[in-house]
Amino acid sequence: MWEIYKKYKYDFPIIIAFIVFVLLSYFYSYNPGISIFEDNFWGFIKEMILALPVMFILVGLFDVWVSREKVQKHVGESSGIRGMMLIMLLAFIQAGPIYAAFPVAYILWKKGTSPRNIFIYLSSASIAKIPMIAFEIGFLGLKFSLLRIIISIPIFIIVATIMGKYFTKNNYEVKNG
Amino acid sequence: MIPIIILTVILTIVSFVFDKKKTKKAVKKGMMMFVKILPTLLSVIIVVSVVLYLVSDELLIEYLGKEAGLGAYVSAAVIGSISIIPGFIAYPLAGILLKTGVSFSVLSVFITTLKMVGILTIPIEAKFFGYRTAIIRNSLSFVGAILVGGTMALIYYYI
Known part of the structure; x- marks a missing residue:
């Protein structure tokens, strides 16, 4: 229990404070609070x-089905320009917020x-990301995008x-995400 | 998003047909990762929600508009780096800013920092790659975003 608490020592207080804040906002009809929530x-x-x-x-499926050798061959150290293009393509077709990209990057x-x-x-x-680019062009124009x-x-x-270079030099061990 | 959801459902079914055990392991693994990141994710979203409320459209127009002069670029970079605004809010907002007279030059600094730098998402990034890497990556991205935004600002009206 203490371990879990320590791991999220900043997160739980924020979450609890927010719950209290939202409940009070509704109770006292405090509009900014309701707006922040809704x-x-x-x-x-x-x-x-x-x-x-x-x-x-998807990350889990990728983890169990795709072998390390395959990943290394296509986007590993010696994959060169082709590996770079491949990884960019993979990123461009992604959807969802940026924080959805972190777990994918981690498993890769x-x-x-x-x-x-x-x-x-x-x-x-x-x-x-391609889905977002369409949106950007709509509001800011093709030239801008x-x-x-x-x-x-x-x-x-x-x-x-x-x-x-920095990452390799510091020789990071794989954290448990 | 919908294509990804459909793809995931199909892949999961195909995977299940081929190997039940492996698929269960995959789903369990994915869900475990999700649950582990959830508290941090929620607290980041809470902070972002509050910041987003404080940074109102009026405030943005005031700080990024014509009257702000060169300061508009600094404000654009600072606001862009701190906030993470999802695209479906950010682009309509950028459209509004454009109409109220904010220049493409300032907007390009705003949009590039907004996209490339995420100070508020550093806690999530750090859960996967460690704080040092996350902070260094965001700092470098900030420099990169300023270069992109600056270049855009310099050449946008000339080509």
Whole structure:
């Protein structure tokens, strides 16, 4: 019990405080509180309640069915440009919020994806998921989206390369997610 | 999202037909990961919900609008880095900002930092990769996002 508490020592107080805050807001009809709960919090919950468990089941399936050798061969240390393209493609077709990309990146890493490709995956998933791009074009125009993506790709490859080097050098052990 | 859900259902069924035991293990593993991350996820969502309330549309227009001058870029970078606003809220919001006179240059800094840097999601990222890596990655992404946003700001109106 204490272990669990320690692991989430910041999370539980926040959650409990929020529950109390929302209950009091409803009790005293405190509008900002109700708005935070109904418009923002509930919106996020609706967004993730299906998306995340689904992502995690995919991660689980990937874990039991895809061998380490296969992952290593396609997106591992010696996968080169092809591996990089493959990992970007995987990130672009992803849907859902950025925090859904973390478990996927984690399992890819555990299965032998090169650190650089892990960080390319995370950056790609945050800048250019195809479902979101359609949305972006609708509101800000094709020129804006295209320009943003074209400029972003070389920059985040540089960021990922630095991160990959750092990650390899510090020789991280796999944490238990 | 719906295609992913359908894909997952089909894959799970196919997997189940081939190997019951493996599939059960896979689902259990995935769910365990989900449950483990849930408290952190909830607390992050709570903080984001409160921040999102405090950062109102009016506030954004005030800080990112024409009157703000160069400061608009700084505000865009700071607000963009802190908040995580899901795309379906962020883009309509960006559309509104554009209509009220916020320039494409400022918006590009806002959108790139918004997408590439997530200070509030660092606790979730750290659960998988550790705090140090998460913080360094976000710092580097911040520099990257400023470069992207800055380049966009410089060339958007010339091409």
